[in-house]
Amino acid sequence: MHADADIAQRLWRAAVLWRLPLWVLGALPWLSLRLLPGVLAWVAWCMWDGARLRQRVNRGWIGWLDAALPELEDSAALLVDAEAETAIARMQRSRLLARIDASLDKKTVRAIVRRHVDLGLSWLAPWLVFAFVVWFVGQQPAASQQAAPKAPAQATSAAVVPELVVTATPPAYTGVARSTGAPRHLELPEGSAVAWCLKHPEAGETILELSDGRTLNVGAKCASLSATESLFWRWRGARYTLKVTPDAAPLITITRPTQMIQELKLDAQSAAMAISVRDDYAVRRATLHLTLARGSGENIKFTDREMPIPSSADPRVRNWAKKWTLAELGMEPGDELYFFVRAIDNAAKPHTVQSPTYTLHLPAPEQEDEEVTSAMPVLVKPQSLRSQRQIIIDTEQLIADMRSTRMGQAEMRERSEAIAADQGQLRRRYGQFLGEESTLFGGEEEHDDHDDHGASSGEMDVLHQFGHAHDEAENATLYDEGTKKILRRALVAMWDAEKALRAINPKTALAPEHKALEAIKELQQADRIYLHKTAFVPPPIKEEIRMTGDVVGAASYRREQGEAQDAIPLPLRELVQALSQEGPLPALWTRTAHDWVRERLGDDEQRLAAQRAIQDVLDGCLRCRPVLRAWLRAGIAQAPVILQAKPVAQTPFTRAWGEGDKP
Structure with a gap:
């Protein structure tokens, strides 16, 4: 048994807990002054004090036990000697081991340590005095700085390096979390709010340059922007891209039936439908519209029905499939069922998408064929007309x-x-x-006689020979x-x-x-045709000017021919010519370039590259002028083309009249 080591370890832990308040109090002044050297010095002293305390416990714990516990009969030294030489010593050691557990409890251990180990407050006082001296010396430069003029203080604040913080807040309907951090490239949903703030506003204002020519001032107040299109911004010479992802409309996929016009079998008893609706964020509403057509000719009846498509665990996807019986659909032989799907997403401006119309046709039993259909007007036929x-x-x-x-x-x-x-x-x-x-x-013979008479008369039909018909x-x-x-x-x-x-x-x-x-x-x-209902919405009538005779703003009923316009505006032409040289550029050329790029270049990557070239030329880069000139010329290919009508119509009659022999 190692009873001596166990007793010494218990006394050592009690001594450390007794001295621990001293070590904590000595570190507080240095931590409040934020002086790392003082903290390190105090930690080193605590380590030395702990080692010294351990040596003291190891040397004196036997005497401490004999003085505190009469039950040990001044024989605590036998606890150290595990192999006693005499039988009496071994018997006495066994008796001590049996008594030690009952006599040496936690309260007794704490009492023994407090009697022989002091708190060490005598060591704490010099350290507190030393910390006070260090604090007092450190306050002298601060006082001198306060007594100095205000100009150096302003110079110190101006020397603070500005730090920019970018905060991106996507729209709430997207469910994307807000992000905050240093300047970086961002890819955000359309309609996100972007804010630029200074971490230390006392550093002064800073300017952000946007790719579309605008500038934002960031100072005590943050600069904000609503992201509606992709752009990049420049700060302190570095460019950062802000790519905007437009909200996509819902995607409707109908996998069953496989054809837009599905011909069912004569003995069919069911019809299957499988529909999938997907959106980039969430599908707010999806409905299935059914229209049943029954009858033929002018006696056709339509029955409309609408049912919602249930949602799933994923709000972005709605999958629905069902195998209908013809009784559930209400279809009978000869009927047709038209159906389509309409979906709406959860965007701020919701997108409404409608799928193509699918047709399920249940053929009727074959009957006696007739040539008269409802697609053609009914004529009263004589009895001799055969089919x-x-x-x-x-x-x-x-x-x-x-x-x-x-x-x-x-x-x-x-x-x-x-x-x-x-x-x-x-x-x-x-x-x-x-x-x-x-x-x-009847009357066929009369037409034939009339044609023969016209041919025999020898007269020329000028209208049919030289004229042209305006209708067929x-x-x-x-x-x-x-x-x-x-x-x-x-x-x-x-x-x-x-x-x-x-x-x-x-x-x-x-x-x-x-x-x-x-x-x-x-x-x-083909006598049954299904078309969606459409309605004409007339423009609203202004009651305040009705029946007053006021014609201001009224358009003429005469249609004027469009005038020929220049495909390339004059300011742009001058800018393109100036970019081919190294001379000065026209006034307000940046506005002309930005307007042309925004109007003509629809692709985000192309527009950003062109705007980057505009910034480079504005910074004085001569090698960037051909690049900007190429981007400006790329938009000319999409210039509008106006077709002009010929004022003179050439007809066979006018050509024959012009080429004929003059008397």
């Missing part, structure tokens, strides 16, 4: 009869020409929708270009079939007849 399908049936029957029986040429010609006449009547009926003249109700027959209808193309295809096929039937070749006429039928069926399927 295209009837013409195909008659042609197929004629071909079958020609193969099965020996038909005479007269009968074959009669039946083929009858089918050709029906095809011609049907062709002229559909031709009316493209502005062609119809001979369905096809443009006299109200149909869109897609419908007109289908009608033209049907008419061409009908004309080919009629020619083959006139030539007594019904087998050749069968293919164009089927083409005409397909075109007519395509017109039938």
Whole structure:
């Protein structure tokens, strides 16, 4: 057992705790004076005092125990000798070890230490006196400086180096934390507030130069700026970039259905939709708009429905997918469902985005085809007008009869020409929708006689030969270009079939007849068109000038032709010419350059590079003039072009009149 070491260690810890207030009090004066040498000297003395105290405890703890504890019977020295020579000594040592734990408690240890170890206040007094002397000597230069004139004090304050602190505060809706620090390159959202402040305002004002030509004074008050576009600023010769990231509009992605016009199967029971909406900060609202169309012709009913797209754990993303049953959508055979997604973000000026319109079409069972559609006006047709399908049936029957029986040429010609006449009547009926003249109700012979009479008379039709028409027959209808193309295809096929039937070749006429039928069926399927509702908002009427006859500010109804303008302004032309030389630049050239760069260069990197060149030329850099000249010329390529109309119109009549022989 090492009982002696344990007892000595307990007495040593108690002595250190007893002397600790002395060491702390001695360090306080030096810490208040902020004198590192004094603190180091006091720490060195405390280390020496601690070592001296440890030696004192190691030498005297046996006597301290014999004097304080009668139970030890003046035999504390036996605790040091672990291997006693006699049996009596070993027996006495065992008795002491049994008594020592009960006798030597914490209170007894503290009492023994306080009796033999003093507080050391005699050592503290000299150190306090020495610290007071040091403080008194240090106050003499300060007093002399206060008695000196104010001019040196002002010189001292002017010698303080200004330190700039940049604070960037993004808009609250972005959720980006505020940042503060030394001058640095920043990338901030659009609309962020940037503030420049001096850490020591007594250093005096400083000037910040912005790339767009503006300057900011920073002094006792901070300079602030709202970041609306990317720029850079210069302070004490160093440039720092402030890149502004515009707030992006929400991105809508529709992955199902995969096509904009989805044709469902006849036996379909469900329709799937998968939508994803993303934004750079947060999606405030996203809705799905459904429109169900039922009916045909003029009897079409639309039913609108709107439902919100639920939000997710991430406010920037909304993913939604659902497999609808046709009963939930309310779709029946022949119906069409139009849907689109509209999303709004949480920006200060919210962006509203709408996706393209998708169509789900559930086809109806096939019925008897008819050529009359709601896309075309209904005409009262005579009883003898046959449909295209009837013409195909008659042609197929004629071909079958020609193969099965020996038909005479007269009968074959009669039946083929009858089918050709029906095809011609049907062709002229559909031709009316493209502005062609119809001979369905007679009068074809009169037109032919009229044409023959005009040709035999020998008179020249000056209007048709030398004039030019300002309109076309096809443009006299109200149909869109897609419908007109289908009608033209049907008419061409009908004309080919009629020619083959006139030539007594019904087998050749069968293919164009089927083409005409397909075109007519395509017109039938295009009788329903979905368009978003639009409304005209008239300008507000000023009631205070209404019915007063005041025409100040009213625009003329006459349209004036735009005058030719110079693509390059005169000040810019003079600046570009001056930059090619080393002479002086025109007055106010910086304003001209900044306005041109801001207007013509839309890319942030290009605009910043051009503004950097403007600053360099302003600083007197001659080698930077070609660079600035190149950036100014780069904006000329985007100059507006004004097309001028020719005042004289050249027509075939005027050319023939000018080139004709003069009498």
